[in-house]
Amino acid sequence: MSVVLEHVGLRVGNDAVIDDVSLAFERGTMNVLLGPTLSGKTTLMRLMAGLDRPSTGRILVDGEDVAHVPVRRRSVAMVYQQFVNYPSLSVYENIASPLRVAGVGRAEIESRVAEAARVLRLEPFLRRLPAELSGGQQQRTAIARALVKRAALVLLDEPLANLDYKLREELREELPRLFAESGAILVYATTEPSEALLLGGRTATLWQGRVTQEGETPSLYRDPGNVDAARVFSDPPLNELPVVVAGGRARRSDGTPLPEAMIPSLPDGSYRIGFRVEHASVVEQDDVAASQGDVFPGTVSVTEISGSESFVHIDVGFAVWVCLVLGVHDWRPGARAAVSVDRDGIFVFAPDGSRLQPSVVRRLPHAATG
């Protein structure tokens, strides 16, 4: 099966909630919809499920427009951020519910529910009510309900967002495997760039109801096509700096010249440069004079320590940039430090937000000299 969205749009009142989205999904693939809250992920899924009808464009399943096929006749399963189960039915009955509605025979229901329960390790809880389970078990019940249906299109709407992190890691690994056998199209909505990278497959970044970029997940991360896609796919947020180029010299918008050759030579105009945390490092006060390259002095405002790495937020006067440091570091707020920017990690965006591809941007000889 394939699902194709052709210029799909949805208007509610005067707002375009979904704006001209074109995407294609193939059988047996993992597809991530990555975007912040309210970027349209859930709405897009509702359209794909057939819960809402697009106001413009078409949704094709195996080449056929499905606008008039009611939800119940589509082969769709969905798992939500909230743990959605029938409160008064036992776990067994919950998992069996889609099969009962579909009129599947008794013996087959039993074997399919047993299989789903085994895979999701719900066997000890089959007689319990959902309210008697932990959050993780409730969500596994909801996933079992989706799995048992053997739907061709499985929509997972931030399914792990309400779980604690240990369970998330476990289920995140299991989910693609669980559905892989069925050959279903998996669509997984998330707000977290790291989750998209862990899931792999293909990713579409969403911003304000539009798909800003689409492609293989790792290459999308490496090569964001525009500033919106780069922002959506960066956590901690993308470090940004508006620059003005005049007469071959790049300056900040307040007129301060940038370090020599920090950015490639560009035609006159205004640009926005962006770089991720992994391309920004902290230089201690004493080493600033000795360090070469593009250094911006400032003061530490916050340090987020995650264990294996620390994110140091440094106020460089005109912006707060985030740097990545490996290991646990104890940078005190207010300490003087500087941000060193790795030139190879710089993205240059035109005023319209589109990215100037590295091939277009001529590098100055500094790259050769180091």
Added chain:
Amino acid sequence: MEKAINNRAWFFVLPVLVFVLFSSLVPLMTVINYSVQDTMGQNNFFFNGIAWFQNLLDPTTDIGGRFAAALVRNLLFSFVVLLIELPLGVGAALCIPRHGWKVGATLVLIALPLLIPYNVVGTIWQIFARADIGLLGYVLTHLGIAYNDTQDPTSAWATILVMDVWHWTGMVALLAYAGLKSIPDAFYQAARIDGAGRWSVFRNIELPKLQKVLVIAVLLRFMGSFMIYTEPSIVTGGGPGESTSFLSLDLVKIALGQVDLGNGAAMSLVYNLITLTICWVFFTVMTQLDRRKDV
């Protein structure tokens, strides 16, 4: 750390103590006082033990028979009220629109009867039901239905029941509506994707999710209907005969009409105790059921 002990702090609690004393304790003690004393007149009271209570709880005595009959009326009335108002209220809540300007309009309409003072409700229905000039009574009589709420006990009961349904179903509907609104949209979506029908959505999603709200509705409506006084006292005055003499009406007749203070006091205490007990049993059973599910 050492705490400074300052006895002047008690002064701040004093107003509350005085208030509670005069609002509850003194009246309650007065009633208890009357319930264990008898009088020969001239404001001379003497201790009478539990004789009033013994009389009251013995259905073969005059007062005991009245009390038992009124209690049965009360229980029957509350039972029928719950039987009608809960399903009707939930049904109405399901019909209230969920979006747009119609929500406000419908809610105001539904809440309107709740805002009318009890005695006004009684007066409205007393006139509305009159067989000679009331719209309801007049229309029913002309349709050939033998209706007269001052002569026929069935008519009287029907009038009071319909009046209570009119007055209070809105509250059940509002509570149920609030409960329905709190169900996340994802549940309805999931049901649609599963292909579940309207009945199945109600039975498996809405009803279980409404359970907690309905416990409150049952409790409120039981207490309200079990203690009903104002409306029937205006509409039927407890008649015809004794047919709509609920406990509260009978109590007022005995204590204030006949100035039978001993019987009246014993009756109001037992009445109070019955209401408390039933509510406590309701509450315990229902929350216990709930706790078993929430483990």
